[in-house]
Amino acid sequence: MSNPLKLGFPVKVLGNPALKSNDARRSQSNPHLRVSLGYLSDIFDYLVKHQISMYRMSSDLAPYATHPDMPQFHSMVQDCAGDLATIGNRARELGLRLSFHPSQFIVLNSPDPELVRKSIWDLTSQAEMLDLMELGPEAVMVVHVGGVYDDKIAARQRWVETWPTLPEPVRRRLVLENDDLRFSCADTLYVHEHTGVRLIFDHQHFWCLNPEGLDLRDALSSMLATWPSDVRPKIHFSSPRTELRQLARKNRKTGKAETVNVAPVWTGHADFVQPFEFISFMRIADGLEFDVMLEAKSKDLALIKLRPDLLRYAPDVAARFGLYPAQQKALEGEQESLMESESA
Template identity: 45%
Template sequence: MRLGFAVKVLGAGGLPSHDTRRWQSEPSLGVSLDHLEAILGYLDDTDIRFYRMATGLAPYASHPELTQFRDQPARFADRLAEVGARARELGIRLTTHPGQYTVLNSEDAEVQRLAAVELEVQAELMDAMGLGPESIVVLHVGGAAGGPAAAMDRFCQGFELLSDAARSRLVIENDDRTFSLRDVLALSERVGRPVVWDILHHHCNDPDRIPDREALELALATWPAGVLPKIHYSTPKTAVEEQKVKKGRRVERRVVLPQLRAHADTIDPIAFEQFLTETAEGLDFDVMLEAKAKDLALLRLREQLAARGVAAREGHLQPAG
């Protein structure tokens, strides 16, 4: 089992994940790839073998108006191949996860089309890097306008807009409000693509009351033979925050309690060890940690697990000894 983290590197003094300059400054995929190569070096140094790349690796490549950026995957094909070869050499699994504005099931045809363009860009980057089928693009189902059944029908329609290359990278994730594991399993059967199970989302949104072990097995079974599945794991936030509200000349303070769906800064090592030894026992998959402390949360979790008898060797968790 490889542990991974998403996008932002906080260790090593902080490392940029991609070129974030505004379009007027002509941001470049080439600059982003320099940043990614530096991150790969850091991952190797810290023995982390799983990483979620920034979706904006090719800046503005899917922007509907700034079409001059669309050909970046082709223009930087040689550099993409170099960085991809480096990732493969180091045994680092790379994935991406477009955000909330990539809505493949939108009622708005233009929004749906732009979502398809974004997914095409992600697939082009991965293909140019020579990444294998484990490098996937994670997507939520999207909005629920018209009801879940109509929303999933629209997702299938959006899926038809994609090339075979983009379809082959796409996987579907359950969410914490609308589309439960049972929903995405049904959608998986319709489009023939795997499910990424998010355990915290499952605990927030599981009307069918599916036990964790059963849920995990159902999701893993959607993956094709020879492709190692992945899941998402996070610890719910428990810390309270103080919020300041200005009322006239006075500043009032109030305590804000966290929502269950909010991610904690780090991962609860005791809960994660229990997940490993009970829920996940005997199963093979990678785990993307979604924690606000990013790589630092992963490294801290590994330290805490090692103290409890679970060690990491060559980026994989296994019993110590």
């Protein structure tokens, strides 16, 4: 393997709560992409310090840039062309793999053409940012197929029919992920066959939704094969939350609020990555190359916890990520230090 596989995390940095992922001020305060890029630069410093080479940027990096009622923000991305080029150059120099995962409100298969139009506008803005950063084809925007709308086959077909209407920068950056409730790996493979869109394999979603009974390695291999041979694919990995949940509900008989115990929902993400589950998956995937975006709720802390776990329990898997026994003590110390600062 020419280069170690990368581990990444999304958006929020928990190891240093002072770091902001985007300018979240309300419109009255005139938030700006330029402010967000300053925050992003600080996050880059954090990534370098902790030797993390993959990061998902906030989908709100350019605040209100596509808000239909706020035209004063619409030129924001172009106004920051120079700033985007500068930070993109820094990302390339640092070897950082960056991406976006637009919000759940981005729906390309809706029967409502206005919602589709707005979704395409948002995607166009994010693709423009990636292009102005001059990032390679590995810098993608991840979306889901969307809603079922009472007819899954028709809904899937609408996504296929929307594809050729997308601007070229969007088609070039867009990738499609299997989800946990509506559209399986088989569904996304169907969409790929009819569009050529690259696919993201999500491990937890695969186990939550696989009515076709696909074999894990076969599904993974098929989805990785949708990427060009010169671009390393990436996948998503998370462990299901297993803890008992406590919910506040109204008692139907008394009408009073009460706390009830509820079993876990397997679509929920755990705070950390269960190392033995991850190790087992990576051994099933032996010989396949892909970077891994960890979608644990503890974000960077989960990544920093997983690395010494891999060295302790599976040095063979750790080596695929460029981790070796000589690093064990330092990585354990880093994890303990961050956890102590987070709980302080």
